[in-house]
Amino acid sequence: MDISVVIPLYNEEESLPELTDWIRRVMLSNNFSYEIILVDDGSTDKSWKIIQDLKKSNEQISGIKFRRNYGKSAALNVGFAATQGDVVITMDADLQDSPDEIPELYDRIMNKGADLVSGWKQKRYDPLTKTLPTKLFNSVTRSVSGIDNLHDFNCGLKAYRKDVVKSIEVYGEMHRYIPVIAKWAGFKNIQEQVVQHYPRKYGTTKFGPGRFVKGFLDLMSIFFVGKFGKRPMHFFGPVGVVSFLIGFFITIYLICEKLMSIANGTVYRNVTDQPLFYLSLLAIMIGTQLFLTGFIAELLSRNSSERNKYHIESVI
Template identity: 65%
Template structure:
């Protein structure tokens, strides 16, 4: 199979028939073998009923239904696991991503040998203050922090070599930074394509003001995870050891100064009367806690492979 199209959605009943027809028209015009996988992330409208009807009319349309709303990352993870195509395309269900971009993105993966091609919504039909400016700011920080030279990390329209989606685990809110996860997994051929962005035709955006908080926190998380998730002791252990060592040396210094003063019969305050003793003791305690955090992190990292289980309620194949 040439292409698997994975579409996470939440309450998008109006747009699904039009989107399915549009994708089919593009696929048939380019003679691609394909499948469309709609992942219903716990919709409360008639989205799943619409997907069932589309499946009855076209068996190339498949569906996955979650028991409740788990978020876009979990929806992508479940969709990736179900794909069978050589190239996997992701796009949003709100008709703002243009299926006409799929053939060229497919060509870039197959012929230009990219592992991942990220869409760049250079001209956006979104509110400037609430979306455009924050998006540009977060993307600038992400480029500087990761060295990945793309302009729109969070664009829903992306193309992946199949091995990429089978090798990464997307959870929490990490869908915003999949290129970073891919690079960390060893897929470094990451390209970019300017794509046409369209105004929302139905419904409203599902992302609220909380994205202003989650955006930078997610970036910090993914950078940390990409570097230290397999070996948290490399971060916490080293940092804890350094802090503990500083506290220990400070404590010894305070004690030695007291002993020297006693040996020379020079009046000296009690050790507990000086703030340096408590600062040194606090450093030793914090250092020990950081070291133990690294140790516990090592144990957790070895037993976290089932993070995304038990999400799915029903499927259509």
């Protein structure tokens, strides 16, 4: 099969018939073999009934329904597991992403060697309250991840080589950082394509301002797990040792200063009367705790069932 289209959705009953018909026309005009996987993320409207009806008229359509709303990341993760196509396309169900972009996305994966192609909505039809925070998060993500050629990490329209979606796990709010997850998994050819963005035709956005806080926390999680997931002591150990040594040497300094004052016969306050002494003790305790945290994390990592799971590109 050439293409799998994964569409997570929540209460999008109005747009589904138009979207699937649009995808079908694009696929037929380009002679692609395809499947459309609609993942209903616990909709409370008639979305699932419409998916059932669409399945009857188009055998390329399949549906997955959650019992409750788990979020876009969960929907994508389940959809990825069900794909069979050589190229996997994701898009939103609100008709703001254009299926007409699919042929070029497919070509860049199959013929130009890209592992992942992320859409860039260069001209957006979203309110300022959505576009400004998005620009800030994209800037932070570029700095943290080192993927400096992407302008829009959160664009729903993306294309993946099959190996990519079968090698990564998406959860929490991490769908916006899939290029980062793919990079940490070893897929380096990550490209960008300017795509058409349309105004929302039906309904309202399902994402609130809280998604930015969750997204930032997930970015920190991705950075830590990707870099130190299999060697946590390399993160906690050095920081803990440095903190411990700072506290230890400050304490030694204070004690030596006290002994010198006694030897010189000068009056000097007790070591424990100085605020610096308590700061040194705090540094020692924090350093010890960080070192022990790294040690325990290392033990857990070595006993994890995932400890020797590595992504192998090829074997000859």
